[in-house]
Amino acid sequence: MTATALSDEKTALSDNKTALSVNLNKIALLRNSREGNYPNVVEHAKTCIAAGADGITIHPRPDQRHIRVEDVANLHQLLQNQADIEYNIEGNPFANAMGSYPGFMELVEQHIPEQCTLVPDSNDQLTSDHGFNLSQSGDKLVPIIERLQTLGCRISLFMDPDIEQIKLAKDIGADRIELYTGPFAAAYAANSDNFDELFRSYYDAAVAAQELGLGVNAGHDLNLENLGKFREIPNILEVSIGHALTVDSIAMGMGNAVSAYKNLCIK
Numbered sequence: 551m552t553a554t555a556l557s558d559e560k561t562a563l564s565d566n567k568t569a570l571s572v573n574l575n576k577i578a579l580l581r582n583s584r585e586g587n588y589p590n591v592v593e594h595a596k597t598c599i600a601a602g603a604d605g606i607t608i609h610p611r612p613d614q615r616h617i618r619v620e621d622v623a624n625l626h627q628l629l630q631n632q633a634d635i636e637y638n639i640e641g642n643p644f645a646n647a648m649g650s651y652p653g654f655m656e657l658v659e660q661h662i663p664e665q666c667t668l669v670p671d672s673n674d675q676l677t678s679d680h681g682f683n684l685s686q687s688g689d690k691l692v693p694i695i696e697r698l699q700t701l702g703c704r705i706s707l708f709m710d711p712d713i714e715q716i717k718l719a720k721d722i723g724a725d726r727i728e729l730y731t732g733p734f735a736a737a738y739a740a741n742s743d744n745f746d747e748l749f750r751s752y753y754d755a756a757v758a759a760q761e762l763g764l765g766v767n768a769g770h771d772l773n774l775e776n777l778g779k780f781r782e783i784p785n786i787l788e789v790s791i792g793h794a795l796t797v798d799s800i801a802m803g804m805g806n807a808v809s810a811y812k813n814l815c816i817k
Contacts, residue, residue, distance in 0.1 A: 566784055566785060567815060567816045568781060568786045568787065568788060568789055568815040568816075569604035569605060569636070569787060569788040569789070569815070570602070570603050570604050570605070570788075570789060570791065570808070570811055570812050570815045571603065571604060571605030571606065571607045571636060571638050571788055571789070571790045571791075572595075572598040572603045572605070572606060572607065572790075572791065572792065572795060572808060573607040573608065573609065573769075573790050573791060573792025573793075573795075574591050574594060574595060574598075574606060574607070574608055574617070574621075574625075574792065575608060575609055575616040575617055575792050576616065576792055576793055576796040577589055577591050577594045577796060578591050578608075578616040578617045578618065578621060579615065579616040582615065582616060582618075591617075591621050591624070591625070592621075592624050592625060592628055594804060595625055595628060595629075596628070597804050597805055597808070598804065598805075598808050599632065599635055600805065601804070601805040601806075601808035601809050601812070602808060602809055602812040603635070603808050603812070604634075604635065604636060604788070605635055605636035605637065605638055605664075605665075605788065605790075606625060606629060606635065606636075606637060606638065607638040607639075607640060607667075607769075607790045607792065608621065608622065608625065608638075608639055608640070609639075609640045609641055609669070610622055610639070610641055610651070610654070610657060611641065611642075611645070611651075611671075612645050612646070612647075612648035612649075612651045612654075613648065613651075614649075614650070614651055619650055619651060619652070619657065622639065622657055622660075622661050623660070623661055625637065625661075626661035626662075626663070636663075636664045636665055636788075637663035637664050637665070638663055638664070638665040638666075638667055638790065639657070639658055639661070639663045639665075639666055639667070640666070640667035640668070640669050640708070640790075641654045641667075641668070641669055641671075642654055642668075642669055642670065642671050643655060643668045643691065643694045644690070655694065655697070655698075658698065658701075658703070659701065662701050662702060662703060663703060664702075664703070664704060665703065665704045665705075665706060665726075666698050666703040666704070666705055666706070667705075667706040667707075667708060667728055667767070667790075668682075668691065668694070668695075668705065668706070668707050668708065669708040670682045670683075670687065670708065680710060680730065681707075681708050681709035681710035681712070681715065681729075681730045682707055682708060682709060682715065682719075683715065684707075684715055684718035684719060684722065685715075685718065688718050688721070688722045689722075691707075691722055692722050692723065695722060695723045695724060696723065699723070699725075704725045704726065705723070705724050705725050705726070706724065706725065706726035706727060706728045706765075706767055707719045707724045707726075707727050707728070708727075708728050708730055709727040709728065709729060709730065709755075710729075710730055711729055711730075711751045711752045711754070711755035711756075712755065713754065713755055713758045716755060716758055716759050716762070716764070717758075717762065719759075719764065720759075720762040720763065720764055724764065725764070725765060726764055726765035726766065726767055726787065727759050727764055727765075727766060727767065728766075728767040728768060728769055728790070729752060729755065729756065729766065729767070729768045729769075730769070730770050731752070731768050731769060731770045731771060731772055731780065732770045732771050733748060734748060734749065734752055734771075734776070734780065735770070735771030735772060735773070735776055736771070737749075738775070738776040738779060739775075739776070749779070752780070752783060753782075753783050756783045756784075756785070756786065757783075757784075760785055765787045766783075766785065766786055766787060767786070767787055767788040767789065767790065768780060768786055768788075768789050768790075769789055769790035769791065771793070771794065772789055772791050772794065773791075773794035773795075773798075774794070774798060774810055774811065774814065777789065777791075777811065777814045777815070778814050778817070781814065781815070781817075789815065791811060795807050795808065795811055798810070
């Protein structure tokens with residue numbers, strides 16, 4: 551069995567259950583607001599795992615505004631002995647070195663995760679807010695995808711629910727896509743008139759991806775209110791949730807928040 555196949559096996563959930571990967575960026579952001587190491591990112595990862603999380607996600611950026619280089623190493627050390635927990639590092643594959651940040655590809659190669667989610671964000675973006683336009687960047691991604699797959703990483707591309715773009719993701723060798731769910735979450739919260747049409751676009755995109763042989767993940771602004779609706783789409787393999795889960799943790803405690811999200815992922 552290849553490393554990528556083993557990685558798939560570690561997070562594949564039967565009966566249309568969805569793996570929950572907790573993004574710890576906001577824990578790191580809170581820590582960085584003061585000197586010291588409080589809250590401790592690794593200890594919060596342990597809390598998430600104990601509460602039932604299937605994976606840990608981080609998105610290290612060159613300015614290290616939240617996740618720092620040492621966090622990537624420390625979490626790798628924690629998770630390499632956790633056979634059932636996926637390590638997912640996401641970020642811009644074209645991000646170059648800046649200060650102590652060695653560059654995204656170098657960072658991933660030093661601390662090889664089970665899954666690497668490639669995201670087309672720039673250094674000055676507040677957060678990820680769109681998927682790849684593979685008509686423009688696809689050729690540049692091909693050698694990056696091949697390089698990371700050689701290391702044993704499963705590759706997921708951050709994508710909008712655009713079927714033609716998703717076809718290109720398959721063509722350039724991606725293993726999965728992660729549907730960018732920001733517009734879905736905004737429309738759900740606003741009870742928008744076009745919500746049903748928008749939701750249908752996500753549904754159709756996910757099904758099209760699956761028919762092409764791509765696994766489907768999802769993430770961005772998913773929360774306890776909208777996650778159940780999104781999971782009406784069949785065979786979503788994984789959701790990555792950080793911001794809302796961290797906010798819920800303030801009122802609920804992190805273990806309870808993880809459990810609440812996990813319950814929505816297995817119903």
